Amino acid sequence: MKSGFVCLVGAPNVGKSTIVNTIVGKKISIVSDKPQTTRHRINVIWNLPDAQVVFVDTPGLHKPVHKLGRYLVKIAVNSLEGNDLLLFVTSTEGLRKSDKIVANRIENTSMPFIGVVNKCDLKRERTIKEIEDMFSSMKKCVDTQRISAIRRTGIDELTDKILKHLPESPAYYPKDVFTDRPLIFMISEIVREKIYYFTRQELPYSSAVMIDHMEETPKLMKIWATILVERDSQKPIILGRGGKMIKKIGTLAREDIERLIDKHVFLSLHVKVKSNWTESDRTLNELFEGEMR
Ligand SMILES: Nc1nc2c(ncn2[C@@H]2O[C@H](COP(=O)(O)OP(=O)(O)O)[C@@H](O)[C@H]2O)c(=O)[nH]1
Numbered sequence: 251m252k253s254g255f256v257c258l259v260g261a262p263n264v265g266k267s268t269i270v271n272t273i274v275g276k277k278i279s280i281v282s283d284k285p286q287t288t289r290h291r292i293n294v295i296w297n298l299p300d301a302q303v304v305f306v307d308t309p310g311l312h313k314p315v316h317k318l319g320r321y322l323v324k325i326a327v328n329s330l331e332g333n334d335l336l337l338f339v340t341s342t343e344g345l346r347k348s349d350k351i352v353a354n355r356i357e358n359t360s361m362p363f364i365g366v367v368n369k370c371d372l373k374r375e376r377t378i379k380e381i382e383d384m385f386s387s388m389k390k391c392v393d394t395q396r397i398s399a400i401r402r403t404g405i406d407e408l409t410d411k412i413l414k415h416l417p418e419s420p421a422y423y424p425k426d427v428f429t430d431r432p433l434i435f436m437i438s439e440i441v442r443e444k445i446y447y448f449t450r451q452e453l454p455y456s457s458a459v460m461i462d463h464m465e466e467t468p469k470l471m472k473i474w475a476t477i478l479v480e481r482d483s484q485k486p487i488i489l490g491r492g493g494k495m496i497k498k499i500g501t502l503a504r505e506d507i508e509r510l511i512d513k514h515v516f517l518s519l520h521v522k523v524k525s526n527w528t529e530s531d532r533t534l535n536e537l538f539e540g541e542m543r
């Protein structure tokens with residue numbers, strides 16, 4: 251039996267969460283076209299007959315400009331140590347400053363990594379070559395792989411390489427577990443994904459979701475949640491004209507939650523303004539409880 255921890259590191263938006271979801275064949279980590287969607291370290295467990303891979307998905311590494319960003323980078327950096335293998339994820343959209351930050355961090359750890367070039371469906375052979383040159387100049391690089399997480403190309407080759415570099419070890423989690431995160435976390439993340447989907451500019455980054463209460467009966471799960479925003483002017487945007495926007499967010503989130511728990515869901519959302527929570531240590535500590543080690 252082979253098992254181990256495989257941590258995905260990379261700049262924001264290169265496709266780390268999409269890769270994990272594609273490999274395990276389930277949507278566990280939320281995804282959006284906006285940077286810094288992933289705010290927490292989340293372990294996604296992939297069970298095979300003779301192996302268990304624990305993928306550690308992290309917020310992207312970048313140069314933070316506000317306090318929330320500093321928390322995200324800290325979570326990503328904290329997640330680096332103690333893994334068996336790293337996946338350094340890049341994308342054919344090009345090498346940026348954030349990728350250099352990641353490269354530096356990785357060179358300063360003791361772990362081997364596989365260099366992954368994602369979004370190869372976009373072609374861009376020159377960029378791919380440039381990234382592969384960077385990988386081959388790095389000391390801890392044990393393999394490289396070109397993939398498209400969206401098209402699912404190169405994924406089987408990548409997982410073969412991952413398994414090759416994992417140690418012999420018993421499983422870390424029971425076989426029927428697919429994440430280390432509790433249901434309440436998964437639910438708040440699903441709601442947050444819909445906010446990211448429907449809103450733009452600073453609003454996604456200004457919002458957070460807190461689950462206030464859950465009640466479960468044999469046939470129905472009832473959930474009450476609050477969407478936090480930072481400013482009074484943001485509340486009407488989340489609500490939408492005649493409450494249309496919050497209804498759309500709620501409907502899509504409810505459908506995803508129903509798929510996740512295989513049960514009817516009643517979801518009640520309301521919006522609350524909490525001035526400048528992205529700069530407030532108190533709220534940030536509450537949101538990232540246990541992750542700041
Ligand atoms: N063209 C293309 N887009 C991708 C691919 N993988 C992910 N994306 C998109 O890139 C964006 C960021 O993905 P996400 O997984 O949230 O990135 P993360 O921030 O690194 O976790 C989303 O819009 C994805 O749909 C891929 O293989 N090809």
Ligand SMILES: [Mg+2]
Pocket residue numbers: 266267268279280281287288307308309
């Ligand atoms: Mg992500």
